[in-house]
Amino acid sequence: MMWFCYVKIVALLYLIYRLLKFWIFKPWRIHKDLSAQGIPGQYTPIIGEAFVIRRAILADDPMSYNIEMTKKFGSYYHVSFGPIARLVISDPSLIRGVLKTNAYAYHKSILMELILGILLGSKNLLMAEDNIHAQHRRLIAPTFQHQNLNSMISLMFEITSNLLNKWSMIINNNKNNEVYQLIVDIHKEMTSLTLDIVTGCVFGSEVMKDQHVREIISRAVTKTFADVEERTFNLIGIIPIVNRLPLSSKRRIDKSKKDVRQAVEHIIEERKKGFTKTACKGPDLLDLLLSAHGNDKTSKLSDEELFEEALTFVVAGHETTATLMTWTLYNLVNNPDICHRLEAEIDSVLNDNEEITASTLSLLAYTELVLKESLRLHQPAPSLVRTTIEDNTLIASDGKHIHIKKGTDILINLFSLHHSEKYWDEPFKFDPSRFDERHVDTYLPFSTGPRSCIGQNFAMLEAKIMLAMIIKRFRFEIIPGQKHVPEITITMRPKYGMWMKVLPR
Numbered sequence: 099m100m101w102f103c104y105v106k107i108v109a110l111l112y113l114i115y116r117l118l119k120f121w122i123f124k125p126w127r128i129h130k131d132l133s134a135q136g137i138p139g140q141y142t143p144i145i146g147e148a149f150v151i152r153r154a155i156l157a158d159d160p161m162s163y164n165i166e167m168t169k170k171f172g173s174y175y176h177v178s179f180g181p182i183a184r185l186v187i188s189d190p191s192l193i194r195g196v197l198k199t200n201a202y203a204y205h206k207s208i209l210m211e212l213i214l215g216i217l218l219g220s221k222n223l224l225m226a227e228d229n230i231h232a233q234h235r236r237l238i239a240p241t242f243q244h245q246n247l248n249s250m251i252s253l254m255f256e257i258t259s260n261l262l263n264k265w266s267m268i269i270n271n272n273k274n275n276e277v278y279q280l281i282v283d284i285h286k287e288m289t290s291l292t293l294d295i296v297t298g299c300v301f302g303s304e305v306m307k308d309q310h311v312r313e314i315i316s317r318a319v320t321k322t323f324a325d326v327e328e329r330t331f332n333l334i335g336i337i338p339i340v341n342r343l344p345l346s347s348k349r350r351i352d353k354s355k356k357d358v359r360q361a362v363e364h365i366i367e368e369r370k371k372g373f374t375k376t377a378c379k380g381p382d383l384l385d386l387l388l389s390a391h392g393n394d395k396t397s398k399l400s401d402e403e404l405f406e407e408a409l410t411f412v413v414a415g416h417e418t419t420a421t422l423m424t425w426t427l428y429n430l431v432n433n434p435d436i437c438h439r440l441e442a443e444i445d446s447v448l449n450d451n452e453e454i455t456a457s458t459l460s461l462l463a464y465t466e467l468v469l470k471e472s473l474r475l476h477q478p479a480p481s482l483v484r485t486t487i488e489d490n491t492l493i494a495s496d497g498k499h500i501h502i503k504k505g506t507d508i509l510i511n512l513f514s515l516h517h518s519e520k521y522w523d524e525p526f527k528f529d530p531s532r533f534d535e536r537h538v539d540t541y542l543p544f545s546t547g548p549r550s551c552i553g554q555n556f557a558m559l560e561a562k563i564m565l566a567m568i569i570k571r572f573r574f575e576i577i578p579g580q581k582h583v584p585e586i587t588i589t590m591r592p593k594y595g596m597w598m599k600v601l602p603r
């Protein structure tokens with residue numbers, strides 16, 4: 099029995115060592131190294147800035163922390179989130195180094211694995227690294243070519259029409275001949291619209307008609323991520339070992355994972371056998387993924403990879419675009435002159451109920467500027483996180499060389515980049531005309547480099563169609579007395595939703 103006691107003691111010591119390394123030794127070493135190079139910042143052992151950030155979030159002022167730290171330390175500094183030590187950067191030259199020139203030396207951070215990887219796995223574009231990522235990117239990039247996307251316009255048009263017809267019906271369907279006041283949480287409406295569009299464009303019409311499958315997918319990509327994000331912010335999801343305990347949130351996540359896997363695998367099998375078909379005029383995203391599928395490892399996707407990629411499109415593609423739409427409508431309500439100019443453009447290009455085509459869309463130049471400015475002012479992805487996998491040197495705009503040691507986490511602060519007075523006049527003003535000139539390196543809503551958003555043309559096409567169709571038929575008023583607080587999780591969605599009165603034009 100003695101040997102068993104020894105094994106237990108060794109296991110316990112190893113566990114203590116792992117925890118000490120994770121909580122104390124590693125973050126301390128990273129801060130010490132960055133401080134020694136003259137990088138400003140602060141280090142609070144064990145908890146880091148987690149509680150300060152939490153306090154700002156609870157006070158409904160989540161950006162205040164970000165703004166204060168940038169004011170205090172500038173465009174690069176080191177801090178900790180819980181036990182994770184990181185260099186925070188909003189300097190364009192450092193960002194270019196991490197995302198482009200030295201991209202080989204960076205992987206997605208452990209935090210991304212703990213948040214997105216839990217549902218998506220590791221063999222998809224968002225999460226895969228190195229050769230697997232490069233191979234998937236090469237196989238999947240043609241999927242997002244213009245001719246493929248153009249064949250999806252009619253489905254995007256049809257799904258958006260369904261929602262707008264529903265709004266019109268509610269407004270007009272009244273017994274007393276009085277116009278009914280339609281008040282909606284516009285973020286919820288936009289989330290459901292973008293989820294329908296991306297699900298339709300990935301999986302086809304049968305899935306959209308199957309309420310049960312729609313619910314499984316919708317639950318997985320909304321409620322499950324809410325659980326995962328909550329576990330990250332209260333640190334349960336981050337702490338090794340603790341994050342494996344079968345707590346109720348973990349059990350809910352596991353169940354949702356199992357359900358969505360079964361549902362998506364079934365959809366793929368049905369399509370492979372030819373029992374279902376695309377709802378688009380040409381191939382949908384599943385058809386295009388299947389054409390990059392088979393047994394040849396280098397030129398095809400395996401069954402597992404196919405499942406992960408299909409789900410990744412739905413996860414990466416719906417809430418980001420919904421967040422863009424919500425803040426765009428918010429910015430338009432608050433800037434009536436810009437809204438009138440947008441209405442004038444849309445009225446001159448679109449006829450009532452006439453289907454939108456690629457050529458009508460190309461005439462909506464101001465609509466595109468409005469979306470671009472919203473992507474700057476309220477970027478759906480406020481930050482990106484990376485881990486350094488090999489020592490490398492970054493050069494800041496002020497010429498400072500920063501040696502980044504393997505194991506250092508980097509937070510790319512897109513919010514601060516997009517709101518810096520150095521690069522933008524009146525950065526908190528909504529002004530679409532600022533995009534008359536090009537903004538290279540200082541405007542990165544879709545990131546840049548080999549891991550930039552592969553779905554950006556899809557997102558811009560979809561957003562342009564939705565915005566043009568909505569503005570053609572409706573005006574909005576914000577319901578007074580609400581707080582409009584952005585979340586600072588994966589996307590910058592409005593924390594309390596966005597309640598608006600929908601009025602026919």
Ligand code: HEM
Pocket residue numbers: 223224225235296410411412414415416418419422477478479482483543544545548549550551552553554556557
């Ligand atoms: C307004 C809408 C969108 C925004 C602002 C956005 C933003 C981003 C950003 C910032 C990244 C880089 C993430 C990182 O490096 O950690 C990214 C990656 C990605 N996005 Fe999007 N996205 C949008 C819509 C979409 C859509 C519609 C799809 C698919 C249909 C999509 C699919 C992806 C994928 C697969 C990646 C990973 C690419 C890679 O690493 O190779 N996104 N997106």
